[in-house]
Amino acid sequence: MPNQSLEAEASGRSVDEACADALRQLGLSRDEVQVEILEEGGRSWLGLSVRPTRVRVRRLSKAVAARQFLENLASRMGSSVTVVLGPADPEDELVRLCLTGDDSGRWIGRHGQTLDAVERLCDAVATRVSLDRRRLELECDGYRLRQRQLLEALARRTAETVLRTGRPTSLEPMTSAERRIIHVTVKGIPGVASASEGDGNHRHVVITPAK
């Protein structure tokens, strides 16, 4: 089990050797850390004693680790997409990144399933590297924003129907992120409430009159 510290120090006969030791402690590879040389090693002026080289390696931040993963992934997919850091989250619960470029459509996929898959993999990799457990949100040329607006409109329309008829209404199955958008929207509308029902791929939101 690798060390859960944010940084590690080690010494050795060369920078490579010292880094290798520090990286072993954290269970990371060279491109997953920042290396700082604390002391250059070498022989004393008579060549009698050898001073070791000391280094400190520090885990990359979640955003930087995520961007690096995405850039490597893009080059392996033969895609020219660019990765930019997204706007900071005011509540500090999210780390945001955006993909942009000519072939960004390839990264969204049908119903956004490629983007969801890339987001999940990227979150897992960046969490392992950084130990930062905030959720990663990956945007791709405004796709998430457009989806959010569509879902908010759907929630408002359905809430109006429920208020008019007084009858509970079920929506289509959705991912947890999509359901969250519905719940937040419904919460802002007086007279209706929402809950998620069903398991796995069938989990969906039901909007009901508030009691």
Add this chain to the structure above:
Amino acid sequence: MHELVEFLAKSLVDHPEEVRVTQVDGETAVIVEIRVAPDDTGRVIGRQGRIIAAIRVLARAVAVRQGKRVVVEVVE
């Protein structure tokens, strides 16, 4: 395909040097097998198989461009 899956697996685990990915090419389908260190199995599969499911989505996205089906399995 092999290169993409190997990159994903190595990025996810604690012991990338123990990752082995093999690919068998059929006429219409490609079979990709992932082998990792025993304590890394959970990292490539994920809770409720969410990580391996995401790997399959990406592998499929690449395979359709070659007009093929792809099967990705984690082998113990």
